Amino acid sequence: MAQGPVRRAQRRLPLEWLGILPFAAFAVLFLILPTFRIVTGAFQDADGGFTFQNLLDLNTDSIRSAYWTSIKLSLITAALGCAIGFAMAAAVVFGGLPKVVRSPLLTFSGVASNFAGVPLAFAFIATIGPAGLITLELRDMGINLRAYGFNLLSFWGLVITYLFFQIPLMILIIIPALDGLKKEWREAAAVLGATTAQYWRMVALPILFPSLLGTFALLFANAFGAVATAFALTGPQLNIVPIKLFAQIRGDVLGNPNLGYALAFGMIVITIAANTIYIWLRVRSERWLK
Amino acid sequence: MTRLISWTILVLGCLYFILPLVGMTEFSLKMRRGEYSFDAYRKVFEDPRFWETFSYSLTLAAATIVVGVFLVVPTAYWVRLKLPQARPFVEFVTLLPLVIPAIVLVFGYIRLYNTSSWLPLTGSALGTDILLTMGYTTLALPYMYRSVDTGLRTIDVATLTEAAQSLGAGWITILGRVILPNVMVAVLSGAFLTLAIVLGEFTMAALLNRPAFGPFMQLLGANRAYEPPALAVIAFAITWGCMGLMQLVSRLAKHERAKA
Numbered sequence: 001m002a003q004g005p006v007r008r009a010q011r012r013l014p015l016e017w018l019g020i021l022p023f024a025a026f027a028v029l030f031l032i033l034p035t036f037r038i039v040t041g042a043f044q045d046a047d048g049g050f051t052f053q054n055l056l057d058l059n060t061d062s063i064r065s066a067y068w069t070s071i072k073l074s075l076i077t078a079a080l081g082c083a084i085g086f087a088m089a090a091a092v093v094f095g096g097l098p099k100v101v102r103s104p105l106l107t108f109s110g111v112a113s114n115f116a117g118v119p120l121a122f123a124f125i126a127t128i129g130p131a132g133l134i135t136l137e138l139r140d141m142g143i144n145l146r147a148y149g150f151n152l153l154s155f156w157g158l159v160i161t162y163l164f165f166q167i168p169l170m171i172l173i174i175i176p177a178l179d180g181l182k183k184e185w186r187e188a189a190a191v192l193g194a195t196t197a198q199y200w201r202m203v204a205l206p207i208l209f210p211s212l213l214g215t216f217a218l219l220f221a222n223a224f225g226a227v228a229t230a231f232a233l234t235g236p237q238l239n240i241v242p243i244k245l246f247a248q249i250r251g252d253v254l255g256n257p258n259l260g261y262a263l264a265f266g267m268i269v270i271t272i273a274a275n276t277i278y279i280w281l282r283v284r285s286e287r288w289l290k
Numbered sequence: 291m292t293r294l295i296s297w298t299i300l301v302l303g304c305l306y307f308i309l310p311l312v313g314m315t316e317f318s319l320k321m322r323r324g325e326y327s328f329d330a331y332r333k334v335f336e337d338p339r340f341w342e343t344f345s346y347s348l349t350l351a352a353a354t355i356v357v358g359v360f361l362v363v364p365t366a367y368w369v370r371l372k373l374p375q376a377r378p379f380v381e382f383v384t385l386l387p388l389v390i391p392a393i394v395l396v397f398g399y400i401r402l403y404n405t406s407s408w409l410p411l412t413g414s415a416l417g418t419d420i421l422l423t424m425g426y427t428t429l430a431l432p433y434m435y436r437s438v439d440t441g442l443r444t445i446d447v448a449t450l451t452e453a454a455q456s457l458g459a460g461w462i463t464i465l466g467r468v469i470l471p472n473v474m475v476a477v478l479s480g481a482f483l484t485l486a487i488v489l490g491e492f493t494m495a496a497l498l499n500r501p502a503f504g505p506f507m508q509l510l511g512a513n514r515a516y517e518p519p520a521l522a523v524i525a526f527a528i529t530w531g532c533m534g535l536m537q538l539v540s541r542l543a544k545h546e547r548a549k550a
Contacts, residue, residue: 016372017373023364023365026361030428031383031386033398035394037401088303091297096296097296114487119522120310122522123311123314125518126310126518127309134313225394267391267394268389268390271390275388
């Protein structure tokens, strides 16, 4: 008799977990195993033996500069995306603008944050490329962008293009956070004699800080992994990590398949670092915005 | 004063977003010398590869949505009903595609499922299509899961299940005829987002060598002058359409609920 409930509990536990078996199988097959394959490949030599050589081989001028350019590109577009997105969101939420601008801005942000990749590159080529609309208009006005050293197919060209999906993503995430700032906090600060600047510096920004930094990390990872926009804009020659990896997968340009694993492994390490910061800060910021 | 600054920021920001859209539209109309015309669009629509790659990507998007719904709805339902302790694990997995870049994932696929492996998916066109569909499903997973899980939060899963069970319904009936209709709005908005993602996707399709819409756009961009901006206008219209449908669906649902 005493065995009955115990045995039933033992039988029931695995049966309930069976319910997420399809999902677990999918995750293992198409997320975990492929990632695991990259990680193990990064530590294997051509014969399958364990080695650190691949990671050491990453230390060449060309690969180092690719990582550096990628990190710089992601940091700058994330920082500018956050700053500009925040300014636009704050203008809409607190700036006394008519309520009608808010909903279209959110809708447009949803569209623009998804309008990345190949077509986005085309749009910018048509606008500030060598024969683009703005380039030609400015030339008619006597301003030659080329002579000022501007080139769309360069690092800064890439920055301007990436901002088209970075800023809207920031707006989409930060507007709910700004809405979460309670009016009482501002009033309480005012009652205690705080100026607007003091309110922002000592109340609002500390509360928003985790969610700002968290979004920054998300934007960083977003730019770091992007391939299509850069590839359609500049072709295979621009030296950033995702483009290099793309060329390596297509045709082993590094001349060493295992080095490809190491290159991909480095990308995972960097995006995991960025996202760990994101998730950690997200959890912290949600405590405040309940 | 604040209002003036706000307007300035907003107008400058909007200018940055509108100029490229104007630029691509204007450029796409300039194919004929000296006057605006729709020649570039005609060229695009006359290209059989446009329709081939577009319908290929559309088919794959449909497959991705079906796989995604079959994967996400039962899992999210089950986690809510019976396995709340599995939530951290499931949510972690659904966030992984935002952490691991698509190019790294597809690299793993190519090495894991090549012709000499235990599951040689890349050996045949159909196998590669299946692999690509699974890849797209992972890309859409974070959005699909979040959408459906939020939808489930608004209904009383346990009571609905018990009611259906006491009327004699089995699990498939419960999922298909009770739960799914209740989270249809969430499923649809996940589906439209998936559609937008899949139609424009480039990296996975290019590296798996499948004739999808993204690689076709890239190829045209490398070789032509006026067709690419026309394609960009078309792609923008599609993205806008997907997002618009998403909003429409949730607005209609709110309306329904207000009536009920």
